[in-house]
Amino acid sequence: xxxxxxxxxxxxxxxxxxxxxxEWLGDKGIITNxxxxxxxxxxxxxxxxxxxxxxxxxxxxxxxxxxxxxARRKIHLIPQSGNTGLxxxxxxxxxxxxxxxxxxxxxxxxxxxPANRSVCVQAGTRVSALNNTxxxxxxxxxxxxxxxxxxxxxxxxxxxxxxxxKYRGVRxxxxxxxxxxxxxxxxxxxxxxPLHKNNTxxxxxxxxxGTGGIFGVITEASLLLAQLPKQIxxxxxxxxxxxxxxxxxxxxxxxxxxxxxxxxxxxxxxxxAALKHSPSLTNPFGTDEIPNYAILIEITYDWEKREGQQSLxxxxxxxxxxxxxxxxxxxxxxxxxxxxxxWALRHALSEGVQKSGNRLFAFDISFKRGDVMRFISFxxxxxxxxxxxxxxxxxxxxxxxxxxxxxxLKKNSRKTKKKEYESELRSLVTDIVVNNYGGSFSAEHGIxxxxxxxxxxxxxxxxxxxxxxxxxxxxxxxIGAIKI
Amino acid sequence: xxxxxxxxxxxxxxxxxxxxxxEWLGDKGIITNxxxxxxxxxxxxxxxxxxxxxxxxxxxxxxxxxxxxxARRKIHLIPQSGNTGLxxxxxxxxxxxxxxxxxxxxxxxxxxxPANRSVCVQAGTRVSALNNTxxxxxxxxxxxxxxxxxxxxxxxxxxxxxxxxKYRGVRxxxxxxxxxxxxxxxxxxxxxxPLHKNNTxxxxxxxxxGTGGIFGVITEASLLLAQLPKQIxxxxxxxxxxxxxxxxxxxxxxxxxxxxxxxxxxxxxxxxAALKHSPSLTNPFGTDEIPNYAILIEITYDWEKREGQQSLxxxxxxxxxxxxxxxxxxxxxxxxxxxxxxWALRHALSEGVQKSGNRLFAFDISFKRGDVMRFISFxxxxxxxxxxxxxxxxxxxxxxxxxxxxxxLKKNSRKTKKKEYESELRSLVTDIVVNNYGGSFSAEHGIxxxxxxxxxxxxxxxxxxxxxxxxxxxxxxxIGAIKI
Numbered sequence: 025x026x027x028x029x030x031x032x033x034x035x036x037x038x039x040x041x042x043x044x045x046x047e048w049l050g051d052k053g054i055i056t057n058x059x060x061x062x063x064x065x066x067x068x069x070x071x072x073x074x075x076x077x078x079x080x081x082x083x084x085x086x087x088x089x090x091x092x093x094x095a096r097r098k099i100h101l102i103p104q105s106g107n108t109g110l111x112x113x114x115x116x117x118x119x120x121x122x123x124x125x126x127x128x129x130x131x132x133x134x135x136x137x138p139a140n141r142s143v144c145v146q147a148g149t150r151v152s153a154l155n156n157t158x159x160x161x162x163x164x165x166x167x168x169x170x171x172x173x174x175x176x177x178x179x180x181x182x183x184x185x186x187x188x189x190k191y192r193g194v195r196x197x198x199x200x201x202x203x204x205x206x207x208x209x210x211x212x213x214x215x216x217x218p219l220h221k222n223n224t225x226x227x228x229x230x231x232x233x234g235t236g237g238i239f240g241v242i243t244e245a246s247l248l249l250a251q252l253p254k255q256i257x258x259x260x261x262x263x264x265x266x267x268x269x270x271x272x273x274x275x276x277x278x279x280x281x282x283x284x285x286x287x288x289x290x291x292x293x294x295x296x297a298a299l300k301h302s303p304s305l306t307n308p309f310g311t312d313e314i315p316n317y318a319i320l321i322e323i324t325y326d327w328e329k330r331e332g333q334q335s336l337x338x339x340x341x342x343x344x345x346x347x348x349x350x351x352x353x354x355x356x357x358x359x360x361x362x363x364x365x366x367w368a369l370r371h372a373l374s375e376g377v378q379k380s381g382n383r384l385f386a387f388d389i390s391f392k393r394g395d396v397m398r399f400i401s402f403x404x405x406x407x408x409x410x411x412x413x414x415x416x417x418x419x420x421x422x423x424x425x426x427x428x429x430x431x432x433l434k435k436n437s438r439k440t441k442k443k444e445y446e447s448e449l450r451s452l453v454t455d456i457v458v459n460n461y462g463g464s465f466s467a468e469h470g471i472x473x474x475x476x477x478x479x480x481x482x483x484x485x486x487x488x489x490x491x492x493x494x495x496x497x498x499x500x501x502x503i504g505a506i507k508i
Numbered sequence: 509x510x511x512x513x514x515x516x517x518x519x520x521x522x523x524x525x526x527x528x529x530x531e532w533l534g535d536k537g538i539i540t541n542x543x544x545x546x547x548x549x550x551x552x553x554x555x556x557x558x559x560x561x562x563x564x565x566x567x568x569x570x571x572x573x574x575x576x577x578x579a580r581r582k583i584h585l586i587p588q589s590g591n592t593g594l595x596x597x598x599x600x601x602x603x604x605x606x607x608x609x610x611x612x613x614x615x616x617x618x619x620x621x622p623a624n625r626s627v628c629v630q631a632g633t634r635v636s637a638l639n640n641t642x643x644x645x646x647x648x649x650x651x652x653x654x655x656x657x658x659x660x661x662x663x664x665x666x667x668x669x670x671x672x673x674k675y676r677g678v679r680x681x682x683x684x685x686x687x688x689x690x691x692x693x694x695x696x697x698x699x700x701x702p703l704h705k706n707n708t709x710x711x712x713x714x715x716x717x718g719t720g721g722i723f724g725v726i727t728e729a730s731l732l733l734a735q736l737p738k739q740i741x742x743x744x745x746x747x748x749x750x751x752x753x754x755x756x757x758x759x760x761x762x763x764x765x766x767x768x769x770x771x772x773x774x775x776x777x778x779x780x781a782a783l784k785h786s787p788s789l790t791n792p793f794g795t796d797e798i799p800n801y802a803i804l805i806e807i808t809y810d811w812e813k814r815e816g817q818q819s820l821x822x823x824x825x826x827x828x829x830x831x832x833x834x835x836x837x838x839x840x841x842x843x844x845x846x847x848x849x850x851w852a853l854r855h856a857l858s859e860g861v862q863k864s865g866n867r868l869f870a871f872d873i874s875f876k877r878g879d880v881m882r883f884i885s886f887x888x889x890x891x892x893x894x895x896x897x898x899x900x901x902x903x904x905x906x907x908x909x910x911x912x913x914x915x916x917l918k919k920n921s922r923k924t925k926k927k928e929y930e931s932e933l934r935s936l937v938t939d940i941v942v943n944n945y946g947g948s949f950s951a952e953h954g955i956x957x958x959x960x961x962x963x964x965x966x967x968x969x970x971x972x973x974x975x976x977x978x979x980x981x982x983x984x985x986x987i988g989a990i991k992i
Contacts, residue, residue: 139754228971273623326765394621463703487709
């Protein structure tokens with residue numbers, strides 16, 4: 025295998041390129057019409073790029089051919105599957121010279137193997153479609169997020185989500201991968217071995233997990249599945265003081281262990297925003313005032329209720345009574361039941377917050393679990409003094425130390441929409457996260473164009489050097505939205 | 509960062525080298541006396557190498573200095589921590605020119621963080637010592653194997669073990685790592701960030717998991733811990749026909765989900781060997797005949813028995829009665845209880861088998877879960893015809909599709925101990941595993957000198973090429989027992 029470096033400038037696609045690619049991919053395989061390209065070039069949060077074309081292969085071989093051709097012609101490719109990411113990792117920039125490599129025609133689900141609890145999927149398969157197919161086997165791919173992404177993008181983002189505490193993330197469910205390397209040959213790596221245990225050297229699939237496509241394009245994956253839970257109980261907890269959250273988490277973990285499948289914080293501000301935006305949601309607090317902070321917890325058992333056993337709701341009530349009596353973990357109130365309504369509210373927070381103000385500055389950050397609430401308290405005080413025009417609408421995966429820390433510019437704010445304001449604010453918050461708390465500027469959304477600056481700033485030099493050396497050695501073609 | 513390639517030949521250490529290293533590391537930091545070196549140079553299964561010296565640094569900085577010096581002097585280092593591996597991955601060859609880099613003086617446990625369920629350990633920490641320290645916090649590092657390895661070696665081997673079904677392996681419990689790269693600078697990579705979720709680019713620690721030290725020497729790790737289980741129930745199951753094992757496994761998984769923490773197969777031959785070798789063990793079958801095959805299952809709950817709940821033993825009895833009634837999963841017998849005795853037997857199988865015949869040919873292999881018993885049946889027939897001098901003494905982690913497939917040369921066998929016999933046998937079995945069943949030649953023991961041949965033979969060329977390219981780019985110094 026020989027490797028080479030390309031310069032970082034790219035040329036436009038021309039009619040000749042389009043014709044050649046159309047010949048390979050067929051009429052459905054290439055889109056050049058601006059209106060039809062537009063949805064591919066628009067990000068989930070509304071940010072829009074511009075592309076030269078959308079290429080839609082139907083096989084790994086075609087992906088390889090495209091990568092090889094575009095390398096030769098210096099056409100910069102942006103791999104895309106579900107395009108539900110939040111960090112501009114799957115949309116082109118606004119130059120109009122980049123081409124989108126869409127996996128949306130590669131969505132086959134095959135080799136469902138209940139005995140092995142595994143399945144093979146093509147990268148453009150929606151997680152909802154996969155889970156619908158798996159339901160009759162009592163199995164599912166247990167990554168739970170508000171959006172409906174495709175498997176390829178989930179791998180490239182290493183999606184975590186709301187039930188990570190019990191199930192963990194994409195990395196822990198990837199058995200095998202098929203990928204086309206970002207080199208001039210478009211080398212195909214077939215590592216689709218669906219074994220639970222396999223320790224035979226470098227686990228090559230790790231290169232492609234959470235790296236936003238910089239090393240190549242994932243075309244297929246072999247996934248480890250989980251049993252669908254048989255009993256689920258949810259509750260909404262109101263802590264007396266949100267700074268006690270940590271004691272509450274530890275206490276619940278000690279009483280529930282791995283069956284505690286979610287511990288999701290929701291600020292009163294985020295709840296209000298969701299209820300206002302989606303009138304069909306049920307307000308779990310009825311006519312009462314919405315509390316300052318609430319926690320959605322879930323426990324799941326993978327087995328049916330056995331003879332003589334109480335319902336899981338009743339068991340959860342007992343657990344919460346114990347927690348209540350425990351003076352270290354003060355609870356003001358707890359409502360057990362209504363899982364669909366509570367999760368509908370939880371999953372509506374993101375969009376509700378997005379729509380609630382003039383502008384949203386969203387941070388997907390993480391901490392050692394003991395630090396999350398310390399950080400939020402610190403920020404509340406600091407922002408109230410220095411940025412009174414902002415409302416904190418945080419929510420997130422407190423059980424994993426992760427929080428979607430959202431700052432909403434109040435509707436009546438006279439602050440301008442200047443770029444500098446956002447840039448200053450982003451730098452300030454991220455600097456506190458990383459330097460004061462040893463936290464991460466991206467808990468689970470990945471890097472993307474949006475976090476490029478923070479990758480550059482906060483990744484230790486020696487780690488950047490290793491990443492670049494690997495990129496240069498195995499996947500030297502510039503591909504994807506980020507630069508490492 | 510600049511990289512270079514060293515040739516693969518090495519020179520001997522001389523008195524000058526020894527003196528310089530002694531000055532840095534102190535008298536305790538270097539061993540050259542042959543008798544004192546011997547235990548470091550001897551592998552767990554008795555295979556012995558010969559070393560020029562044992563170097564025993566006490567800090568990451570010293571490890572860096574050693575690697576840098578030895579690179580310049582072309583001294584080949586073999587990193588070693590607990591030296592309990594089974595594939596000759598941590599012992600030198602018999603040339604006497606290699607030096608062991610032992611982590612046995614780096615065994616500090618620090619930063620125990622119950623709120624974050626994490627701990628920092630130096631690489632030379634024994635897992636038993638770590639778990640003793642953690643016990644009072646109700647936490648443990650949940651990798652369960654018969655030996656007592658150190659954390660560094662466990663990472664380099666990606667240890668799996670007997671409770672992988674519930675807890676998974678080392679890879680899933682590694683939050684952060686500190687490592688010295690195998691380059692001429694001995695570059696230190698500090699990625700000791702103990703976050704549950706952190707998605708900020710290439711997860712660099714993955715390079716060092718299961719790769720036997722070829723990319724560098726792990727000096728510290730940040731580990732994710734699990735709650736100690738609060739209720740445990742074990743049972744010994746006798747399936748009517750071991751070919752029904754798979755239905756039994758699926759049925760139990762459906763009834764227990766993630767609380768099924770072990771599903772360990774034990775052949776009658778392996779049980780007999782263990783009982784004979786260790787008279788202190790309890791024969792769970794009393795005076796009855798030992799069955800052809802038995803399965804040790806364990807279910808664990810992470811919570812205390814709650815008011816009104818039955819004991820987990822009673823619950824397990826109910827579960828097994830349901831399985832019993834289910835005609836798809838025929839059970840001949842089941843004995844619930846006596847966890848210590850059953851696990852003592854399980855953990856004594858390896859040594860019992862080792863001592864039971866003239867010679868042991870051990871295979872650590874894995875399959876899609878549905879294939880394990882098909883493979884064993886096939887081999888029983890094939891070996892009975894073609895290798896009647898061998899007894900199959902298999903046992904292992906059937907719940908993970910993994911099996912320790914042991915072939916014991918009968919004591920009265922007239923077969924010679926010739927190298928060719930072993931070589932032919934190893935090739936035959938491994939070829940069937942990989943080519944006929946799509947299985948792995950190393951489920952969890954890693955590569956090591958012992959599996960080098962199979963790595964060379966069965967690793968796809970494109971994966972070897974990527975591994976070599978990465979090695980050349982980031983860690984070009986030849987280090988460790990294997991060559992990639």
